[in-house]
Amino acid sequence: xxxxxxxxxxxxxxxxxxxxxxxxxxxxxxxxxxxxxxxxxxxxxxxxxxxxxxxxxxxxxxxxxxxxxxxxxxxxxxxxxxxxxxxxxxxxxxxxxx
Numbered sequence: 001x002x003x004x005x006x007x008x009x010x011x012x013x014x015x016x017x018x019x020x021x022x023x024x025x026x027x028x029x030x031x032x033x034x035x036x037x038x039x040x041x042x043x044x045x046x047x048x049x050x051x052x053x054x055x056x057x058x059x060x061x062x063x064x065x066x067x068x069x070x071x072x073x074x075x076x077x078x079x080x081x082x083x084x085x086x087x088x089x090x091x092x093x094x095x096x097x098x
Contacts, residue, residue: 001055002046002049002050002055002056003045003046003049003050003054003055003062004046005039005042005043005046006042007046007062008042008043008045008046008049008062008065009038009039009042011062011063011064011065011078012038012042012064012065012067014063014064014065015064015065015066015067015079019064019065019066019067020038020067022067022068022069022074023038023041023067023074024038025069026038026041026067026069026073026074026097030072035097035098036097041074041076041097044097045065045076045078045094048094049062049078054078054080059082059083059084060080060081060082060083060089061080061081061083062078062079062080063079063080063081063088064078064079065077065078065079066078066079070095072098073095073096073097073098074095074097075093075094075095076093076094076095076097077090077091077092077093077094078090078091079091
């Protein structure tokens with residue numbers, strides 16, 4: 001089974017309050033412009049992670065998702081645990097939610 005919006009949201013929350021705040025502020029501070037909501041971004045990230053194969057890879061566990069604001073964009077980095085070796089791996093930085 002692949003990742004869901006709720007899985008990615010929980011992952012952002014595990015990274016700490018400042019990461020969820022960065023995601024929320026990215027949406028709210030753009031008003032009256034329209035940027036994706038935190039839920040929209042979490043859903044899109046779940047779909048993106050599933051499309052590149054992480055959702056079906058049972059040897060990987062999503063530990064946390066870090067969010068940084070970069071001007072008008074947010075930058076996301078996912079931290080996975082590679083269970084066979086017990087090591088943490090970071091994904092490439094992803095931007096694209098402006």
